[in-house]
Amino acid sequence: MSYTTITPADAKPVANYKMATRMEGGRLLYIAGQVARDAEGNVLGKGDIRTQARQVFENLRHVLQAAGGDLSDLLKMTTYITRIEDFPAVAEIRSSLFPGELPASTLIVVNRLAQPELLIEVEGMAAIG
Amino acid sequence: MDRRNILADNPVEKRRGYMPGVSVTPGRILFTAGMTGRQPDGTMIAGGMAAQTQRTMERLQAILQRAGAQFAQVIKQVLYITDMEAHAASGRAVRTAFFGEARPASTALGVRRLADPAMLIEIELVVDLPDSPAGQPLLEKYNVENHGLDFAQGVIVNGGRLIYLAGQVANTPDGAVAGVGDWHRQAEQVYANIGHVLRAAGATPAHAVKETTWVLDLASWRQHGTTVRRAFYQGDYPASTLVEIPGLARPEFLVEIEVIAAVAR
Numbered sequence: 001m002s003y004t005t006i007t008p009a010d011a012k013p014v015a016n017y018k019m020a021t022r023m024e025g026g027r028l029l030y031i032a033g034q035v036a037r038d039a040e041g042n043v044l045g046k047g048d049i050r051t052q053a054r055q056v057f058e059n060l061r062h063v064l065q066a067a068g069g070d071l072s073d074l075l076k077m078t079t080y081i082t083r084i085e086d087f088p089a090v091a092e093i094r095s096s097l098f099p100g101e102l103p104a105s106t107l108i109v110v111n112r113l114a115q116p117e118l119l120i121e122v123e124g125m126a127a128i129g
Numbered sequence: 130m131d132r133r134n135i136l137a138d139n140p141v142e143k144r145r146g147y148m149p150g151v152s153v154t155p156g157r158i159l160f161t162a163g164m165t166g167r168q169p170d171g172t173m174i175a176g177g178m179a180a181q182t183q184r185t186m187e188r189l190q191a192i193l194q195r196a197g198a199q200f201a202q203v204i205k206q207v208l209y210i211t212d213m214e215a216h217a218a219s220g221r222a223v224r225t226a227f228f229g230e231a232r233p234a235s236t237a238l239g240v241r242r243l244a245d246p247a248m249l250i251e252i253e254l255v256v257d258l259p260d261s262p263a264g265q266p267l268l269e270k271y272n273v274e275n276h277g278l279d280f281a282q283g284v285i286v287n288g289g290r291l292i293y294l295a296g297q298v299a300n301t302p303d304g305a306v307a308g309v310g311d312w313h314r315q316a317e318q319v320y321a322n323i324g325h326v327l328r329a330a331g332a333t334p335a336h337a338v339k340e341t342t343w344v345l346d347l348a349s350w351r352q353h354g355t356t357v358r359r360a361f362y363q364g365d366y367p368a369s370t371l372v373e374i375p376g377l378a379r380p381e382f383l384v385e386i387e388v389i390a391a392v393a394r
Contacts (some may be wrong), residue, residue, distance in 0.1 A: 003269075012302045020291045020294040020329070028204075104293050104294060107296070109377065
């Protein structure tokens with residue numbers, strides 16, 4: 001790991017994520033917001049948050065792997081959703097992909113994403129190597 | 130300055146004009162505040178999305194120039210947009226012209242409201258700077274305009290260790306939400322939490338580099354959060370962005386604040 005997990009005694013997360021990470025070395029990777037598009041650019045899972053969430057995290061992992069890392073190298077990720085009622089499904093899928101804690105994390109409900117059919121977008125930063 | 134474009138050959142993203150990922154060895158990194166089409170007198174430039182985007186990019190260009198950077202060195206851009214259709218129709222082309230052939234990693238968000246109701250777009254950047262950080266102060270906070278507001282337009286991190294905080298909300302260590310329905314109390318708890326996290330990471334409020342504040346209501350935040358924020362930073366502000374959005378992870382949360390900070394190696 002090229003980062004340290006920060007665990008304050010006097011402030012706790014509201015779920016299974018890290019409160020902060022401090023990059024100690026390696027390369028800094030900024031990942032564009034990932035959405036539920038396949039390799040051809042088609043939006044998958046229209047109206048289906050589970051399909052979209054799985055594709056988004058698959059795409060996120062794909063970028064991390066192309067940079068020489070994986071999900072465990074994420075310093076921070078931000079999940080943007082358009083419907084708060086989708087959050088439980090997103091949280092469940094997300095947690096299944098991270099064996100321990102999630103990276104430092106933020107969840108925001110936005111009015112919309114780049115295309116109206118997109119329900120979720122996830123971006124992140126990672127320390128690679 | 131050893132940028133790698135990740136998945137640069139991916140045809141989908143190539144067509145969309147951004148890079149799926151960009152990695153660098155962090156030497157000198159510039160974080161800009163979220164910039165808009167505001168004019169020197171505080172009013173918004175007339176002419177809608179195209180004019181606001183042009184003005185926003187020119188202001189970002191000035192911030193980059195002060196740091197000796199160009200748009201080709203941008204690693205990441207975040208776009209906060211109140212009208213996605215208008216951006217697609219008349220903003221995107223204006224924006225991409227500034228980048229030439231260069232492609233940053235990008236996130237575009239449709240948000241409810243920006244600091245001024247007339248604002249249609251706000252853009253913030255992360256930039257990989259040339260030159261060695263050796264002999265430079267850890268942080269260089271600067272402005273290229275006399276805006277008189279409580280943030281720095283650019284903050285350069287010179288060779289520090291970056292700290293990424295989770296979005297901080299008004300929860301207490303026992304799991305309760307402080308100040309349900311109470312903006313002032315939530316602001317106090319959020320900044321208390323940020324202070325705790327920074328301290329645990331070896332940092333102070335002065336080490337904050339970039340702050341993004343997500344609120345459910347801008348007017349309430351201004352009325353109740355501003356004084357708490359001022360007391361926290363005591364004049365030593367990070368680059369910042371303030372956005373109104375329709376929801377956070379729990380219905381009780383009124384505000385969530387993300388901070389990036391840096392400490393010396």
